[in-house]
Amino acid sequence: MTMHMRNLGATGLGVSEIGYGAWGIGADMWKGAQDDESLQALRRYLELGGNFIDTAMGYGDGHSERLVGQAARDYPGTVVATKISPKNGQWPAQPGVPASEAFPAEHVIAMTEASLERLGLPRIDVQQFHVWNDAWLGQGDWQDAVTQLKRDGKIGHFGISINDHQPDNAVKAVEAGVVETVQVIYNVFDQSPQDRLLDACLANGVGVIVRVALDEGSLTGNITAGTEFPEGDWRNRYFGGNRKAELQPRLRAIESDLGINSSQLAETSLRFVLSHRAVSTVIVGMRSVRNVERNVAIANGQALPAEDVARLYAHRWDRNWYEAAE
Secondary structure (H helix, E strand, C coil): CCCCEEECCCCCCEEECEEEECCHHHCCCCCCCCHHHHHHHHHHHHHCCCCEEECCCCCCCCHHHHHHHHHHCCCCCCEEEEEECCCCCCCCCCCCCCHHHHCCHHHHHHHHHHHHHHHCCCCEEEEEECCCCHHHCCCCCHHHHHHHHHHCCCEEEEEEECCCCCHHHHHHHHHHCCCCEEEEECCCCCCHHHCCHHHHHHHHCCEEEEECCCHHHHHHCCCCCCCCCCCCCCHHHHCCCCHHHHHHHHHHHHHHHHCCCHHHHHHHHHHHHHCCCCEEEEEEECCCHHHHHHHHCCCCCCCCCHHHHHHHHCCCCCCCCCCCCC
16 A cells, blocks of 8 residues: 655655554553564554654653664664653653753753664654743753754754643744644644644644544543553553543544444544644554554545534543543
């Protein structure tokens, strides 16, 4: 098959509209990943024409980066994006904390070099900060580090991963021209990027990498009120309390409005996100060959019909399940 390609903003990079999200294969917060299966899934994604992989030093303390590097080295032309964890270890970035505490220049350079070593690649195509605060514009020396890394050929482009459910907290960075990409949560439930961020990215040629398009699994239709996760899996927190039961009527309402069944939720949800012309790629966690083959089939350039997109606007649900359930 030929996967549909989109421009990653004004970077000059063409990326497949379904990207590979490599958090799950870090095998720390998501339980159950096996390295051999993860590598098979990565390679199958690349065999099928996918070319964009997003990882981070924080995914399994670099374990995800090592696996990504093993696969990417065999497929020249793969676009690899990774992320630098904040030096102060604060997730998400907290108001009032200066840029010098989170991303001092020496940390940005040292962590980039460490990622390059784990990946086994000569250059990172897109280097990102894993948290962000728009107050950091003009603060500290992080921009000097980014300039140096580009000049030395260690990174190609620079972007930021926006704090959970805070899309407006990157609009200033986009408008100031200091970032070439943003990574943001955007899905049927969290439509807040449509308010300001996506238009700003379009106007300024900034590539948009969408994460959590399936709401950590909610929008796959596979999570029921009785679903259980392995001990130690972080989803026990995300879906804590009564949240799994609270989710069900929301899913049934989507199915009813669009005339679909639960097995069609995931495809519908991915196509909803891809229907916005600001979006460059949607990264999906795919730890098995089966999931890779199912998801990349969606990358055929076919957007969701406009009338279905309009119906889904009514299903916006503003909440933050990254905070512990009461």
